[in-house]
Amino acid sequence: MTAVPSPDDAGPIAPADLRPLTALRFVAAAWVVLYTCWPYLDVGFTPHLAAKGYLGVELFFVLSGFILSHVYLEAFGTKRFGYRSFLWARIARVYPLHLATLLGVMALAIGAAAAGIAMQARVIDWPSLPANLLMLHAWGLAPEAAFNHPSWSISAEWFAYLTFPVFAAGAWALRARPWLAVTAAAAALMALYVVFQQLAGFSLTQATIRWGALRIVPCFALGCTLYLVHRRGGVARPGLLSGLALVLIVAAASVQAWDGFIVLLGGMLILALGSLDNVRAGPLSSRFAVWLGEISYALYMVLIPWTLVAVNGVARLTGSEDKTFALPIWLGIVLGAVVAAAVAHHLVEKPARTWLRKLPSRGPNADHAKVRQEKSPARVSPVG
Numbered sequence: 001m002t003a004v005p006s007p008d009d010a011g012p013i014a015p016a017d018l019r020p021l022t023a024l025r026f027v028a029a030a031w032v033v034l035y036t037c038w039p040y041l042d043v044g045f046t047p048h049l050a051a052k053g054y055l056g057v058e059l060f061f062v063l064s065g066f067i068l069s070h071v072y073l074e075a076f077g078t079k080r081f082g083y084r085s086f087l088w089a090r091i092a093r094v095y096p097l098h099l100a101t102l103l104g105v106m107a108l109a110i111g112a113a114a115a116g117i118a119m120q121a122r123v124i125d126w127p128s129l130p131a132n133l134l135m136l137h138a139w140g141l142a143p144e145a146a147f148n149h150p151s152w153s154i155s156a157e158w159f160a161y162l163t164f165p166v167f168a169a170g171a172w173a174l175r176a177r178p179w180l181a182v183t184a185a186a187a188a189l190m191a192l193y194v195v196f197q198q199l200a201g202f203s204l205t206q207a208t209i210r211w212g213a214l215r216i217v218p219c220f221a222l223g224c225t226l227y228l229v230h231r232r233g234g235v236a237r238p239g240l241l242s243g244l245a246l247v248l249i250v251a252a253a254s255v256q257a258w259d260g261f262i263v264l265l266g267g268m269l270i271l272a273l274g275s276l277d278n279v280r281a282g283p284l285s286s287r288f289a290v291w292l293g294e295i296s297y298a299l300y301m302v303l304i305p306w307t308l309v310a311v312n313g314v315a316r317l318t319g320s321e322d323k324t325f326a327l328p329i330w331l332g333i334v335l336g337a338v339v340a341a342a343v344a345h346h347l348v349e350k351p352a353r354t355w356l357r358k359l360p361s362r363g364p365n366a367d368h369a370k371v372r373q374e375k376s377p378a379r380v381s382p383v384g
Contacts, residue, residue, distance in 0.1 A: 018070065019285035020242075020273040021063060022293030028063070029296040031056035032150075036303055037334055040311055042324035052253040052262065057153050058205060059266045060300075061216045064157060065223025066230070066270055068164060069171060073227065076165065077172040083165065089357065090161045094154050094297075095135070096352030097344060101148045101301045102132055108308055122146050131155075138212025145209045148304055152208045159213040160220045171224040178228035185225040186264055189218035193260040205259040219263060226271045234275025242272035298349050299341035306340045307333070 035053020038046055075081045109123040125146035131137040132147050138155035145152070160167070174181035196204040200211070207215045235241055245268040252262050278285040310333045315323045325333070 017278070018067075018274050019278045019290055020276050020281040021067065021270065023281075023284040023289040024063065024270065024273055024293070025060070025296040026289070026292035026299075028056040028059040029299045031059070032300060033303060033334060033337060037307065037330070037337075040307075040324055040333065041330045042326055047254070048256045049250065049253045052256070052259075055205060055253070055259060055262055055266070058219050058259075058263045059270075060153070061156070061160075061219035062223040062226070062263065062267050063270055064160065064216075065167065065220035066227045066274065067223075068160075069168070069224045069227035070230070070274075072164070073168055073171060073175075073224075073231075076168040077175070081165075081168070086164070087161060088359075090158070092353045092356035094157065096356070097298060097301050097349045098135065098148075098151050098154050099133075100344070100348050101305055102151065104305045105148045105308070108305060112312075137209050138215075140210050140213075142209050148301065149208070150300055150304055152212045153216075153300075155209075156212040156216040160216050167221060167224050170221070171228055174225070175228055175231065178225065178232050181225035181228050182222070182267075185218070185222045186267075189222055189263065190260045192218050203259055205263070222263075222267050223270065226267050227274075229271055230274045235272060238272045238275035239280060242269055242276060245269035245272055295338070295341045295345040298345040299338060302340045302344050303337055306337045310336055 031053045033053075034050045035056070038050040038053075072081060072086065106124060122144045123146060125142075125144040128137060128142040128144050128146040131139075131142040132151070135151075135155045135158040136142070138152040139159065171181065174184075193204055196207075196211075196214075200207075204211065204215050204218075229235065245265055249262060249265045249269065252265060273281075273284070276284075283289055311323055314320070314325060314329060314333065318325065318329070
């Protein structure tokens with residue numbers, strides 16, 4: 001779940017929006033929701049597609065590298081990149097909702113304990129709080145996976161943001177040979193996945209607080225290099241390629257194919273959708289699809305707090321000791337997560353981001369911000 005920038009974070013003239021990629025953000029978030037919520041459905045089996053839902057995070061990571069390059073790479077290569085303003089924009093984008101959900105889970109756990117309601121172990125772990133507050137808990141610095149566990153990926157994103165100049169320098173150096181860059185990034189991704197599996201005994205795509213900062217690196221690099229292809233004109237017949245990539249992802253996930261292969265297919269899907277103009281994208285560029293993409297970060301971040309409340313509440317009402325429910329009730333829980341995400345986006349995430357972004361305008365970047373507002377037309381952000 002990528003917490004990545006809007007074109008309004010770019011230089012004096014922001015790059016064009018990529019609405020199909022906004023819709024893709026919601027698809028990635030929905031895949032994570034399916035993975036997280038499927039155990040609460042009373043069917044007695046888990047389809048492989050749902051079991052692979054954790055790869056929705058990889059899709060976000062690749063998309064993050066692609067979009068950040070789309071917004072900032074040209075400015076970086078032409079010496080117009082402001083590292084401080086870049087980091088401030090990223091903090092404004094991810095931190096308010098991260099803090100709100102962290103405090104929300106903390107309040108839920110304390111309230112449940114006071115009411116005598118059993119919660120999952122280690123929901124609150126005070127020694128892990130500093131790392132969570134500083135977004136360092138996916139760097140191996142948190143003793144336990146506590147509080148709002150999915151926020152480990154925001155910590156991983158923060159690592160990528162801090163090191164973005166390194167990724168940008170590599171991408172800029174290979175800008176004239178984009179397919180060579182993509183091939184190198186894909187080979188590095190596959191090699192890292194194989195080596196990590198052998199050394200750690202589990203897949204890097206299932207790492208969270210111990211190795212989350214490493215988990216984003218190959219995906220983010222792949223996204224940066226895929227943008228180089230987009231920058232040189234993209235791919236031919238993007239509609240056909242995006243459809244083929246989506247079918248292959250579903251098929252590969254359904255047969256439990258190797259995670260590395262599925263991640264590379266996800267990169268192909270991102271490149272194809274990025275090459276698809278908004279007019280030809282049809283429903284993918286509709287206002288509703290874009291709105292769903294805009295609330296996808298909130299959906300990812302509120303999912304655990306929502307399920308803690310909804311699943312435990314519904315279990316008490318229905319007397320379900322194993323916390324599994326019939327399809328209509330389960331769908332209600334899932335759709336409730338979308339509603340909760342919309343509320344969090346419009347009442348917390350969006351206003352806090354707007355307020356924080358106004359603060360630097362009083363400092364040395366005030367003139368730059370004013371030019372950006374005047375020259376950047378109103379548009380829907382590709383990634384919120």
